[in-house]
Amino acid sequence: MIYIPPSVDLKPLLEGASRDFIHAMMTNPTIEPELLAGLLANTVNLEPEAWWNVCASGIMNPRLKHTIKADTFDEQVQAWDHEKPIGAVWDLFLTAPATPKWASALSNVGSIPFLLVLPDRFYPDMKTEEGREDWGQTHGRRNAAYRELFMKAVQEKWVGPEGVGNEGRLGNFVWVRRGFAEAYVRSIFGHDERIKFATHADPAFRIGYYLAAxxxxxxxxxxxxxxxxxxxxxxxxxxxxxxxxxxxxxxxxxxxxxxxxxxxxxxxxxxxxxxxxxxxxxxxxxxxxxxxxxxxxxxxxxxxxxxxRERMAAPMEAAKPVKKGWFR
Incomplete structure (x- = not known):
């Protein structure tokens, strides 16, 4: 596993590194999930170009393409750690600037599980018993509400200046919405949630449905x-x-x-x-x-x-008259 000691200053290392070095590091499946998530979230305050290079390669890391099943508490902790960089990828849809270059990088998310990290503002006060009880009763609705808001943000933010339907089938913004829709449809289990992409007004969302449903x-x-x-x-x-x-x-x-x-x-x-x-x-x-x-x-x-059924539905022939003395 790639391990970088906390004493290493990643900012000058990555800003001065070659594109090949960054790609090799960020696509290595043994990279620590905490490190990968932090770099995707730019916790080291990289310059814009270096952050883009890190994310463009990090999104292609094969460890992001699957989740981990857990049967025990220890396995669940491992699964949560594994999912941190997956959530960081989806956070980029909200934090990265909506430019063609970033759209090109994010268009590769179609095979990444759609796992959102619920923002703190969507949680009740978990320090109180009332808050924990409220969470137990409403966590499903809270997550569903955030998914709806997230989808709306994607539709409004990642659109080219030409507008939906006028961007051309190969435009970067079309591909990023298509990748989002593909991942969403592939990861969501509810039929009603999926089928709305099949009839969506945005052609990119429909293509994502055809790819993943x-x-x-x-x-x-x-x-x-x-x-x-x-x-x-x-x-x-x-x-x-x-x-x-x-x-x-x-x-x-x-x-x-x-x-x-x-x-x-x-x-x-x-x-x-x-x-x-x-x-x-x-x-x-x-x-x-x-x-x-x-x-x-x-x-x-x-x-x-x-x-x-066809024979039963056909009209029956009229019964022939019985000859007199038939039963004699």
Whole structure:
């Protein structure tokens, strides 16, 4: 683990270091979480350029891409320490200046768990019994309220001068909002919280949804294609869950859409093929572009049930008159 003694003055060290040195240090997964969090929060008062260099590399540290499960109190303490730099990354959305350069750095947050550090002003007085009791009853609502405020701040702050919808699909501000939406959708469990990104007015938020949401056979992909076109296709092609075998029909329909395009989108077909092959290598029973035997059996049963219902709904033939003496 990278350990730097407290006696070392990090400010002159990092401000005088090369870009390669900073990148190697900040992306090292063995760096202490307390040190990484402090540098992201600029507790050493770095000059703006050095702080940006530190954050641009620190955001790409692989230790930020996962959380730690805890079964004991000691493991929970370790998990809290591990999450400190993750929270520091999300604090940057509020503390960093909203410039294209910072937007470019923050656009890499899509695979980082969305874990916010609740500010002190959202806590009751935890020193009193009443405050602790209040926290026990309201902590869920307090965290939800802060998430809403945070999302609103992102929508208002990280927007280019052209305004939402006019920035161009490759603009830095589009990518930072897209990264935020991807991380949010990937981390939030509630369906209602997720689905509001699918219909969001901001195209960047919708793309983040396509990248991170769980693709299901009932997805209205025709609606998504009509609204966002190939941006939807290119985004969902990078979603692992698309390649579940239960989504084989969606895979087929997406490839058909790409082939119908007048422009050259062959790279999307190639990308989907490679992505699917990578997922199949992980679990060939779960991933692929052909249905499972269980799916086929389900379809057969559904067809039989539909046919039975159709026969039952058909008008019955009039009963033929019984001949006299039939029972004699």
């Amino acid at each position: 769980d693709v299901r056979p009932e997805w209205p992909i025709e609606d998504y294609i009509e609204r966002d076109g190939m941006e939807f296709v290119e985004a969902v092609a990078m979603n692992d869950s698309l390649y579940l075998r239960m989504n084989c029909d969606i895979q087929r329909r997406l490839k058909a859409v790409v082939r119908e395009q007048t422009k050259n989108f062959d790279h999307v077909i190639t990308s989907m093929k490679r992505w699917r092959e990578r997922m199949v290598a992980k679990d060939p029973e779960l991933y692929g572009d052909t249905p499972t035997e269980e799916m086929l059996e389900h379809c057969r049963r559904a067809d039989e049930l539909a046919a039975r």
